[in-house]
Amino acid sequence: MKRNFLRAAVLLIAAALLFTACGQAPATAPEEGTPAPSGPEPETEGSGSGEETEEAKPDVLPQAGLNEALTRDGTPHKYFTMSFDDGLVEDKRIIEILDKYDAHCCTFFINTGLAGLMDGERLGIPGLVSQRLTQEELESGVYDGYDVEVHTLHHTVMTGIQDDPEAIRSEVGGDADNIAALTGFRPVGMAWPGGSYDQTTARRVMANTEIGFARTVGNSLAFGLPTSFMKWEPTCWIGDGDVIRLAEEFRKAECTEDMLFYVWGHGYEVEGYDLWHTLDTLVRMMSRSDDIICLSNAEFYQLFRDEIPGWTNVRK
Numbered sequence: 001m002k003r004n005f006l007r008a009a010v011l012l013i014a015a016a017l018l019f020t021a022c023g024q025a026p027a028t029a030p031e032e033g034t035p036a037p038s039g040p041e042p043e044t045e046g047s048g049s050g051e052e053t054e055e056a057k058p059d060v061l062p063q064a065g066l067n068e069a070l071t072r073d074g075t076p077h078k079y080f081t082m083s084f085d086d087g088l089v090e091d092k093r094i095i096e097i098l099d100k101y102d103a104h105c106c107t108f109f110i111n112t113g114l115a116g117l118m119d120g121e122r123l124g125i126p127g128l129v130s131q132r133l134t135q136e137e138l139e140s141g142v143y144d145g146y147d148v149e150v151h152t153l154h155h156t157v158m159t160g161i162q163d164d165p166e167a168i169r170s171e172v173g174g175d176a177d178n179i180a181a182l183t184g185f186r187p188v189g190m191a192w193p194g195g196s197y198d199q200t201t202a203r204r205v206m207a208n209t210e211i212g213f214a215r216t217v218g219n220s221l222a223f224g225l226p227t228s229f230m231k232w233e234p235t236c237w238i239g240d241g242d243v244i245r246l247a248e249e250f251r252k253a254e255c256t257e258d259m260l261f262y263v264w265g266h267g268y269e270v271e272g273y274d275l276w277h278t279l280d281t282l283v284r285m286m287s288r289s290d291d292i293i294c295l296s297n298a299e300f301y302q303l304f305r306d307e308i309p310g311w312t313n314v315r316k
């Protein structure tokens, strides 16, 4: 009940802020060819008239990833993080593994406008589908204690709406508002749906939302830090056959400068390729290595946001 109330207040105030900032009502969903949303609707008429109370102040909700226990101490460190996309039912089993090792080193990028949706067959494996968590499951706290970030309301390819600021605010900001209502933290990052981005899109997302980092679907196969937070390329995909070898290499590496090992994927890939043991091994290895700092994407971002730009064309 309290969660629903808080969520309603978040949306109301977000709508009021948008109205004030932009001089116009929040965008209506502009999506082309996307399934009808079964999740919450962020759009409200922007009256903003005094429904909020002293209890709910969602506009001052803390940003995700702020953690006083994590600080820079001037010496280089090894960092490990992961992420899984789309808000799928397998995320619950992924969280069981993370919980087993008390390893909160994972971020979940979800589409709150597609809750409960079942996409078609995946990976060419009969019976393997992409099933998203329902609104009820999301509200039941499945992600409690974990970093949840934006993947847009409807998994919208962002380069396709780069010229439409209202659509950017709706797809990215709307998803962020819903996530803030679910988690109590304001998202600071996203994963590019379909991995599609370019400089113009990245700059407009930064200009129109609170997003400060965006993960790509590339695989660097390296342990360097991102050169730009809005094109944050992971080290490897969970289905990469070398993931455990890379983990071993990372664990043994001499740390003379800050290093990052970043693994990404989808829950249906873990299920479809039977990577549960691999995932368990990976999390165990990383969480039990004393010199490896396990953290969420947002925690890493907050730790390095003053040093790594949102966008630069300088290549490493």
Ligand SMILES: [Zn+2]
Binding pocket: 085, 086, 151, 155, 193, 194
């Ligand atoms: Zn996705």
